[in-house]
Amino acid sequence: DAGVTQSPTHLIKTRGQQVTLRCSPISGHKSVSWYQQVLGQGPQFIFQYYEKEERGRGNFPDRFSARQFPNYSSELNVNALLLGDSALYLCASSFGAGGQEDTQYFGPGTRLTVL
Amino acid sequence: GQQVMQIPQYQHVQEGEDFTTYCNSSTTLSNIQWYKQRPGGHPVFLIQLVKSGEVKKQKRLTFQFGEAKKNSSLHITATQTTDVGTYFCAGPITQGGSEKLVFGKGTKLTVNP
Numbered sequence: 001d002a003g004v005t006q007s008p009t010h011l012i013k014t015r016g017q018q019v020t021l022r023c024s025p026i027s028g029h030k031s032v033s034w035y036q037q038v039l040g041q042g043p044q045f046i047f048q049y050y051e052k053e054e055r056g057r058g059n060f061p062d063r064f065s066a067r068q069f070p071n072y073s074s075e076l077n078v079n080a081l082l083l084g085d086s087a088l089y090l091c092a093s094s095f096g097a098g099g100q101e102d103t104q105y106f107g108p109g110t111r112l113t114v115l
Numbered sequence: 116g117q118q119v120m121q122i123p124q125y126q127h128v129q130e131g132e133d134f135t136t137y138c139n140s141s142t143t144l145s146n147i148q149w150y151k152q153r154p155g156g157h158p159v160f161l162i163q164l165v166k167s168g169e170v171k172k173q174k175r176l177t178f179q180f181g182e183a184k185k186n187s188s189l190h191i192t193a194t195q196t197t198d199v200g201t202y203f204c205a206g207p208i209t210q211g212g213s214e215k216l217v218f219g220k221g222t223k224l225t226v227n228p
Contacts, residue, residue: 008207033216036219040220041220041221042205042206042218042219042220042221043123043158043203043218045215045216045217048213048215051144055188055213056213056214056215057211057213058215075209088157090158093194100214103148103160103163104148104160105160106157106159106160107157107158108157109154
């Protein structure tokens, strides 16, 4: 079975532009979470979606938005890009919405560079 | 705010030496998870600890969850070059009515052959 897939793998944008990142969860998983990982830091939670509804939001500005589709895939959108948005964006899928038995499986990430 | 802290930030060892990383939370956790991220890779789930005082072993790796469920440790016996990477702990923390997984900053392990 395929793991979590993300596209694109790398992306270069300029300040002020908008970007859309895509994630396909493991088959059968209904939850997708997005994380931002800046070099040298741990992943920071951005959003969680479960059954197409937002279940959690981290401390990120409104420039960040996401959605989940009926097939449980997800998109993360970032508007008005800033230099500080340069990071590895990770998607993680899990079967349920969280809880003690819900392991998260990470995708390979999208490396976003903002110039 | 609620945080998950890890020490040390970096650890360099000779192959065959032991390695330990420590994780502390400012709040009691329902569980603690450990991940490994190889250079250039993505976090890979290692284990989840749920019970107070729990100890789990995976070959040369030993994971502990503190009695108060606020701290945890990962110990690697006789490190190998394949152990190189950054080890993260993460715990679910409720903020603003929703639960999110909060990661520590990680401990970067390098192993000299």
